[in-house]
Amino acid sequence: MSSIKPFSKLPQLNTANVLLVENEGKLQNDLADAIVQQENNVNVTVRLARGLPLPAENEENRPRIDLVVFIVHLSSELSLVSTENSLKQLDTGYFLGKVCFLVTGARCGLVPDERLVSLRKLAGSLHCPLLFAEDQTREGVSTAAQRVLKILRVSAGLVPMVTGLYLSSLTRCTVPLDSDGSVQD
């Protein structure tokens, strides 16, 4: 089992690599297709995984990962638990603007509120962007792919004058105010 490091390999020209981590394996395939179809100017490679750490046998062939997207389905508790476990295995260098959370099912009324709150606290404490996506329709998936691509271009260094650190200060998740008015961090 190997752990990935953000700067251990050389970057390639005009290339961006994203790793989609999802426990169920449902949304990653559609999202990967949508991402690859939408991007024409840059070579985008998508790698799919069910969790971290990644298997060691792909170590040589794996390119430098520019962005790690954790896909969390709020409808299942297992999704959140496995994401938390995977986060522990991720190298700390990635948390400086190279990690993003993608959440589905936030509109569903059957989902208990604590899951979303705890996920927002987690993303807020890690200073990572939290995106909400709708995975049941094709338009939802293509919109999610567009947003992931925007963040990927910045993390891969393809947008001039902007790096992942700038982005995380603009897009990091803020946690809602507590009832007595004090800001939670």
Add this chain to the structure above:
Amino acid sequence: MDAAAEALLRQTVRRIPSSKLNGVLGRWGCLSEAQLGSLESMQPKWLLCDNLISLCRENDLSMKHVAEVEMLYCIENPKRGMWYAYQMVETDDEAQSLELMHFRERFKAHLKDLIGHVSIKLKRHQDESVWIRIAWGDNFNRPNHLKPTYVMHHLQTPYVFVSGLTNKHKPLLFQALVLAAGYSSIKNAHLNGRCITALRDLLMRQYKQVFPSSCPKPLKESNPLPNPNIENEHAKLVEHKQRAAAEAFGYEDPPKLERATYKLETKYREHGNESLNGRDEPFRGVVKFTSSNLLESLKYCITSGAYLFHSGKYHTLELLICCLNYHSCFPSFL
């Protein structure tokens, strides 16, 4: 054309949807082209029915022909009734190979011996199966064509599928079938449902189960052109799981099974706590599985796996594959 034939024709035309009616009547072949053309399908059904009856009167058709229409429709659309599967058993070892004419003569002769007033129609379908339509009567009544029994049988196999059979006529039909086909007895295969093709596939194992081999051939690519930019980190594992699922459930779509019931009756035995052992009453348990398509959902369970990423270990549902070994552990389907 008598009243009974008319009644049957009305009932049949009511059941056949308008879109299929023209096709069925065309295949029937008892009406000429001109007559078929004169029946417009945009009419309301009752008007169509009246026109059809007057056409049949012109052509001087009888109950026999009308029964053929119903049979044609039933063969093409067997989903209307509940089908029950039975298996014929022979105690002596020689297997008799039968051909259609032989079977037909014997079956008709035996059934007419057993009960005088029956009306039997036998038809051979394209896929080597024999369809039999039986209308039962007794000493006081003519054969009742409004409630016929349909039987489907593949001649070289011991399986029979029956629909619309009452308990009164069951022993008669079974005896005639067993004698005609050359077996010694018939037993319930404990399999029933609306979709006769699924029953047939399940019983005759026409969907292929692949057995695990030490040198597995590579799986065919399921996506026609995998995108080179997308790569799965766990590609080998995914392939392994798909192979395991295919070995347990076959490569094509499995037949549609909606309910499975397991009944267990055994003596309780526990080594630690002796209090429950040695009771006279056996331990009984019933487990029911229900789904819109059981085999497909189990196959999906295996391919998606149950991943628990705890310090790199993972567990898959291999236990289910062992449980569902078709050849030994499926005692009864209900």
